[in-house]
Amino acid sequence: MDASFWHQRWELGEIAFHEGEANSLLVKHFGLLNLAKGSRVFVPLCGKTQDIPWLLTQGYEVVGVELSEIAVKELFASLGIVPAISNVGSLIHYQGRNIDIFVGDIFDVTTGLIQPVDAIYDRAALVALPEDMRNQYTAHLINITMAAPQLIICFEYDQSVMPGPPFSVNAEEVMRHYESAYSWSLVESREVAGGLKGKADASEMVWVLTN
Numbered sequence: 395m396d397a398s399f400w401h402q403r404w405e406l407g408e409i410a411f412h413e414g415e416a417n418s419l420l421v422k423h424f425g426l427l428n429l430a431k432g433s434r435v436f437v438p439l440c441g442k443t444q445d446i447p448w449l450l451t452q453g454y455e456v457v458g459v460e461l462s463e464i465a466v467k468e469l470f471a472s473l474g475i476v477p478a479i480s481n482v483g484s485l486i487h488y489q490g491r492n493i494d495i496f497v498g499d500i501f502d503v504t505t506g507l508i509q510p511v512d513a514i515y516d517r518a519a520l521v522a523l524p525e526d527m528r529n530q531y532t533a534h535l536i537n538i539t540m541a542a543p544q545l546i547i548c549f550e551y552d553q554s555v556m557p558g559p560p561f562s563v564n565a566e567e568v569m570r571h572y573e574s575a576y577s578w579s580l581v582e583s584r585e586v587a588g589g590l591k592g593k594a595d596a597s598e599m600v601w602v603l604t605n
Contacts (some may be wrong), residue, residue, distance in 0.1 A: 400474045416448035417517055419547050419600050423581055427543050429454065433482070435513035436501055438520035438531075442469035446493070449515070453530070456493045459500045466495050482507065494518050505538045506589055514544040521548050521560035528563070532571035543573040544603040549586070551596035559592070568601055576603035 431453035442465045443529060449456050450473075458465050459555070466488050470477045475490035485498035487508070498504060500519075514535065523531050544570035548563040565580065572578060582600040590596035 402462070414444060414492045417547065418581065419444050420515065420517065421448065423450075423600050423602070424452075424545055426581060427513050427545060427604075429513055434510055436508055436511045436514045438514070438516055438535065438541065439517060439522055440469070441465045441494065441519065442472065442474075445471060445515065445517065450492055455496070457511065458493075458495045459503050459508075460495060460497055460498065462508050466497050469495065499535045501534055503538055504592050505540065508538060509540070511539040511542045513594070514539055514542050516544060517547040520546060520563055521558070524561060525556070528561075528571065530569070536575050537570075541605055543605065544576070544601070545571075546601040546603065548599055548601070549590060549596050550599060551586075551590055555594040556590065562596075564601070568599075572603055578603050 421454070422435050432455065434455040434457060435449055437449075437456060437458040440446060440460050442461070446458065448470065460469075463486065470488060470490065473490070473493070475493070477488040477490045477495075480487045480489070482496070488495045488497065494508075496507060497556045500604075516535075519531065520528060546568065547566050548559050548568070550564045551562045553562045569578060579602045580599060581602050583597050586596040587597050
């Protein structure tokens with residue numbers, strides 16, 4: 395899987411993964427991170443998620459990374475924000491009040507670009523990447539955020555029944571990626587009503603990682 399896969403999905407509007415409202419598990423569990431108002435939340439592979447408006451209305455600042463500039467333009471339009479746009483190396487920086495989104499490859503993002511990061515909200519990044527890239531992604535995420543606390547939402551299902559994305563990321567894998575940097579807690583696991591994409595029985599899991 396390469397960047398062209400996601401660019402094509404956005405260009406064709408094949409974004410069934412996009413939710414039209416804030417994720418209910420985010421709303422329910424984000425408070426477990428115990429962040430003060432004004433804290434800066436990193437949202438990797440953010441798309442045009444409605445989770446970002448929710449975070450902003452809760453009084454947080456948001457910094458995100460997204461491969462598709464189409465998604466970022468639509469995000470700012472939905473927010474009613476006219477961004478300041480600049481080039482930062484290979485990335486494009488969209489900036490508005492309390493929000494910074496970088497367009498490009500997340501592996502080109504450095505600590506200096508996104509700091510300070512007080513927490514990470516990962517609903518769409520870990521599950522979007524195939525296994526070989528997840529190893530690289532999680533190590534990179536720990537590095538650029540200085541192991542900031544995380545709220546992670548992921549799926550577990552029989553990968554042989556349906557190819558990802560979203561990919562199946564089970565508890566053992568979450569621990570393998572993160573146990574060296576974090577203490578972890580599984581705060582909710584629930585069945586996906588109707589199955590994932592109507593094809594595979596699946597569980598949706600919510601993890602809180604702290605240090």
